[in-house]
Amino acid sequence: MKQANNNRLYRILEWIMWMMYLNILWIGGWILGLGILGFFPATMATVVTIREWREGDGDLSFTKTFFRAWKKHFIKANVFGYFYLLIGFILYIDYFWLLNLESSFASVLFVLFILLVVLYVVSLLYLFPVYAHFDTGFFQTIRHAIILGFFSPIMTILMGICLAVIAFTWLKIQGLIVVVGVSVPLYFVTSLALTAFHSFKEKQDLLVENESLKKGEKSNA
Template sequence: MPNQGVIGGFYRVSEWIMRLAYINILWILFTIIGLIFLGFMPATVAMFTIIRKWLMGEEDTPIFKLFLTTYKKEFIKVNLLGLIMFAIGYILYIDLQFLSQVSGMLQYILTAGLIIIGFFFLIMVVYIIPVYVHYDLKFFQYLRHSILIGFLSPLMTLVLGATLLIAYYLFMFIPGLIPVFGASVFGFISMGSAYFAFKRLGTRKQNSQELKETAQ
């Protein structure tokens, strides 16, 4: 029985390794098909959609079919979202360059403001794709909800940031892993952490609603 348990655990780990490698290959392939710039966002959304299914216990999901369907369905919408994110990031970059031309107290004030805005933007970048694949919202609500959820789950946001940083240094230490697991591991960490935050927020909201109903 112990041997069976070890063998079973090894098989389980091997299965997850193969899954992550497979969706990473799909992500690279469909990103290239979209000429990199136009393929990045839909391929990433497709990958996160599959990871979300796995986290929900739907491990028998047909991977290629769901990836292709999601990629085509979300291609235009998610590229528009990506364009907005890129525009915001570019504006922040221009503002950062402008700061070098300013001096005195004004520089400190503008720098503080830019750091705060940059922090909000960073949270939005981390949560935007998980929010997009998990919730059905109006277009611009995805931007607001990604920031809101990040601030409502500060501990999970810190854990997410730390885990992504560890994964980054691991890949820098072993760069040969990047073509095989680079995108999928980051996707699994991001979607896994965000999904846990979504569930906690949902439970908190449900408990709050039940307390209100009891009080009434």
């Protein structure tokens, strides 16, 4: 029992250590891109590194994996990031426009706006994990992010809960932001996204298997 508790404590401490190190790598990647061009590549590289770690690569080098991903995805991460930043800015402007709108259609437009915001947030949560996992094209990545986000409602809700708890914790203990402010949220988002991916694939495989069985039964009939 004591040995099991010691092992559990060791794993927790090891996880905290890697979270701190990943945060240092993220800061390094952010600085390397001169801030404005480093934010999104550093975030993508962190997601890629977490994915490789979670998928069970025992010989993983965090530093090599991070900077290799930073370099490989530098352009695309910035394209994704600034595209979503632009969409977010447009939604922000639209919000204030709707507040001042005096029209019989205002309530309908506001409902549509809320739906767009939900779509935006859900796809944003899955965006980098989807690209890190599938390495697809621009629009295909966004489409997959939307589909997986809405077809995995439990994981999506858990992401929101985790981020809310983390944000509350950061507000109470602001020093943690410097130490693990980026790595911990990305860890939980990426881990939950990977769970959603595997669950979705299992469902797809089951559907394919059922279709094959039905075809086999028809051919034998």
